[in-house]
Amino acid sequence: MRQKPGILHLDMDAFYASVEQAAKPSLRGKPVVVGGIGGRGVVATASYEARRFGVRSAMPTAEARRRCPNAAFLIPRFTAYRDVSERVMGLLGQLSPLVEPLSLDEAFVDLEAGPHGEELDTAGATELAVRLRADIRAATGLTASVGLATSKLVAKIASEAAKPDGLVVVAPGEEHALLDPLPVRALWGVGPATAEHLRKVGITTIGELGAADPDELVRMFGQAHGRGLHDHALGIDDRPVVAERDAKSVSVEDTFEVDLVDRARVAAELDRLAARCVERLRAAGRSGRTVVVKMRRYDFSTLTRSETLRAPTDDLAVVRETVHRLAAQVDFTGGLRLLGVGVASLADFAQQDLFGEVAGADVGFAGGGDEAADLEVGKAADEDAAPAAAGTGEPAPGEEAAAEHGPEDGAYGPVPVFHPGRFGNAKWLPGQDVTHTEYGPGWVQGSGVGRVTVRFETPGSAPGRVRTFPVDDPDVTASAPLPLVAEGEPPQGG
Structure with missing residues (x-):
């Protein structure tokens, strides 16, 4: 065990919701829920104001609406979250070269490996943590909770005890308290x-x-x-902070508003998912030996099927053929609400299999212990098996926002990607960034009956005015998120 509280665990407070509140002045101090907004949506995270009404992560959005009907229900904006995350991770990197990100909003830092490591003591580590939290507030306008301890385990629990917006330091010998x-x-x-x-x-x-x-x-x-x-x-945990963790798989999945019952439609969706998966695989310069299909049926039972090839591949034809062969093993009478395709057992090269035969096959149910076949990132196959690293930060957002995971997500862990088209035919969605040729930047507050309502405000402005336009008004266009804190500006709200 270490003799210094040199392990720091940082966890941003209600990260997605806090980013939305910082970006939208009219929502500060009000309940905000981020995640899927439709009938099958799931809460990704809720602001502390919404949590007082019992809203929590992974709750069906419909239940969250019943508990807190006056909350702002917003789609996730991962570009904005990732931009903030990069700022935060950059500040952590100034403390030590050993930074282990667990997700966009959570990371471990080994302070003893940093420039202050040799003279580090409890007072010095505390000073670094206090300064870090202040720097994060200045750079992003957001708050973070920090735990300091002699191990990753205790540091993680300490940061949880510090929430929200706090710091808990566990000096050597104080773990039991x-x-x-x-x-x-x-x-x-x-x-x-x-x-x-x-x-x-x-x-x-x-x-x-x-x-x-x-x-x-x-x-x-x-x-x-x-x-x-x-x-x-007993507080004993000698696991080191690992700066780089190689991805185990690349996977994509979609949840559908209406259960799929037509085999031709299922086949077409599998082709599309296979193409997206291979595209991400190639973009990362990787290949894989194990092809996995995930299918969630109408009754919420989830099954995975996987097949291990003779050699790693990034060939779309091979992946597509294998996917269809695996899907044929599943009886989806009654309908499918979710489909996923993944490639695991990754390698840095692709070796084409001249014979195109399968060396072996592993077929099993989700949760049966085949970790590579579990496409739900952050969810262990056995919920009681000790994970390699604590926590995954905020869970993947509502099922309507398709989660795509891949090694190109880099040090910041798996980053779900939002696709507006997955929300049905709606052109404008709550929380979406837009700009108007006359009124400037704003965000969609709601839409329907051929109209879209936009609130015009920016992170550094006062709460803005609301205006309504025809849904196809050419003066209203989608736009990129604005930074929460511009260079040289003090943070607003939060």
């Missing part, structure tokens, strides 16, 4: 199943877990998981 009172679910690797097993033997807190007989935990959960649970309960 933070951990012991917390429920066991606060630990990595403890999901509902593990928590229930522990409850049955009278263990509900981390302190009780740390005081348990490790041999008994091994008998209950196996050698690796049992020992790992006991170590984590």
